[in-house]
Amino acid sequence: MVIKEMGGKPMKAMAVFAFCIEYIKDKVVERLRQAIHGLDDDDIHWVVTVPAIWNDQARQFMIEASEKANIGKDNLTLALEPEGAAMYCKYLAMDKKERGDETELKAFDENARFMVIDLGGGTIDITVSEVLATGQLREIYNATGGPWGGNYINDQIIKTLKEVIGWSVMGRFKSDDFDEYLELLRDVEQRKRSVKHNSEFSLKISKDLQRKIEIPDSHKKDVQKEKKSIKLSASLMKKIFSSSVDSMMKHVEGLLEKTETHGVSTILLVGGYAASDFVQRAFREKFHKKYRIIFPLTPDMIVLKGAVITGQLVEAIVGRMAKYHYGFGLSTEAVSGRIISIGEGGEKTFFPLIKKGQKIKVGDVVTEYEVVLKAKSKWANLEVYITEEDEPRNVIDEEHFTKVGSINVKLPKFKKESILVLTISYDETEFNVVATDRNTGRCFVGNCRFLDKDINLKSD
Ligand SMILES: Nc1ncnc2c1ncn2[C@@H]1O[C@H](COP(=O)(O)OP(=O)(O)OP(=O)(O)O)[C@@H](O)[C@H]1O
Ligand SMILES: [Mg+2]
Structure with missing residues (x-):
């Protein structure tokens, strides 16, 4: 129930969560009021998404945090993240169907089985669902993947930087100029997103830090110091991404061999990390022959959009x-x-x-x-x-x-x-x-x- 802030100071988790929820809530309401005249608090139903593996205590925690943020129980639904993703994907018109000369797009058929892989920052969560005759979804297999989410890539890049620049130099840089350090982390995140198969990774580095860099022999092949930046080779980037992607592929392969998942025809990849070129390539290469693989256009928004659909269904569930x-x-x-x-x-x-x-x-x-x-x-x-x-x-x-x-x-x-x-x-x-x-x-x-x-x- 106690977590540490970045400087190491202990804080009550409840206070932090409630504050975050309230902050987001206020921002949303403020924006909505610009669009909808006379909007009341009661006009809004809130959906808070939680990972499927959370236990009742953790869910209760979110309910209480939401209450502290002035979202009453009556206006609150907790939705499971993979369920939200599955719900959204069910509504996606992604099946091309021939009808006479024309083709039309339609959502999943009755009894279709599909796997949703949610590639987030921390974890990769996998669920398998089936579309019921009523139009509802039934979860047929629930497995959590593992800690190979997108943040793992950032950690590996930072680790390489520390090895090159020196752990103590980096430690001092962090404590002396925390803003600058955060800027570096943001830059890593930003640039990581556009790394493609075969592309190098270059990062702007402050002059001060630049002067201190002496690339060790062990890294000379893969790391180069340039005028204002530091560059990691394409093969090193490939290695870093592979350490996450390979584990995830192995895990998915294992799941698809299980009897419970028989009949799965489609694999949906959602979550921010699903936008990565490495991830997309790996899945296409390995599974495209046997499965239909779908990468929605805005993968990081899918759980959110699905949660909104789930929220609407609270009032009027599938006909x-x-x-x-x-x-x-x-x-x-x-x-x-x-x-x-x-x-x-x-x-x-x-x-x-x-x-x-x-x-x-x-x-x-x-x-x-x-x-x-x-x-x-x-x-x-x-x-x-x-x-x-x-x-x-x-x-x-x-x-x-x-x-x-x-x-x-x-x-x-x-x-x-x-x-x-x-x-x-x-x-x-x-x-x-x-x-x-x-x-x-x-x-x-x-x-x-x-x-x-x-x-x-x-x-x-
Ligand atoms: N184009 C991209 N290439 C690689 N990674 C990306 C890309 N876009 C986003 N990411 C990564 O996706 C992750 C965020 O995904 P998402 O928003 O789904 O996570 P989250 O739901 O907040 O995390 P979690 O599900 O673990 O709680 C981050 O690690 C981010 O770096
Ligand atoms: Mg997520």
Whole structure:
């Protein structure tokens, strides 16, 4: 829970994380307010991404840090980074499909299996996912790669510089002129990004440092001192990149041989380090014959964009289709239009509410009805039935219908008639039916679980 700042001073991790989140949040809100007039804090839902391997404690830590940064739990979703990447890639139109004379771009097919390799600064994380019929993603294999991320290259370059310039000289340079030292690190990062297969690496060096350089024999072949800079040879750069890329290739190869990953057809490379020419070459060379390899245009933005998509899905997850017809089973004396008179006993009529094949979204109100309910007794029991038939019959029988739930509605004492507004909403595993009495405002809640077909009654 304690981390050290660059100068070595211990600080509370929570304070640092909360500060960083709040800083980013304020910047984003400030920018959004320029674009959207009257934006409230509550209008924004925040998604914080975390590595898949994090445990519950670490996640809880992020939730608390976000709360300290004034992002309430209600407005917060934690998303797993590889899931975000996979989600984005699912939405990428990257499959070329022939249609007559024309070709069109489309996203993954149902059951497609793909590997996402997230090449970040610190680590390389690998997951394998499958596209389900519902359009959702299922993770079929989760493996963390290893510490061969992009920062490893910088470390190796700095290590070489230290060997050439001298560890103590570099140490003094760092403590005497920290700004200058940071500038050097930034320069390493910047120049590293454009290193290509076969290109040399040259770095501007201050005059002061330049004077102190005496290239040792061991490095004469690969390092040269120039007027204002120091140059590393292409073969040395290749060696440095290979130390990371080779380990990563070996690891991926091993994973693709596992039974769990059978059927993988596509490899997606995301994360900043996926932009490296060395990485791209290595993957193309090794895997292009058997797999489709995809490097998105802005690899460092993919997790972020996927997280935004995931955030949108919190409210309205992938559309699904109703598997059955849903409706009330009523012992009616008469159903005319929206007027239902409930009788006792006798056969039950099916009063359809949701059609089979109708598109439904999690959390959405599926349908809204207004019915006039008349009954002889104080309580009316509305039973919910499902049927699988394409065209539902009128009369309910055991063979074709299954009871999945019910709502008890209390009718006003004297009139025994109510105007009910029925709202039906759908969440992950069940339909919720709410009947609101328009006159009394009283709500009756029933729900039907269509998974275990349990009857669950919550009245009032
Ligand atoms: N063109 C490039 N060539 C080589 N490396 C690059 C290039 N562009 C970015 N990188 C490297 O990618 C890394 C950053 O990637 P990314 O933004 O995905 O990391 P991160 O998500 O912050 O890190 P992590 O996932 O490890 O927490 C850095 O090490 C950076 O040097
Ligand atoms: Mg990352």
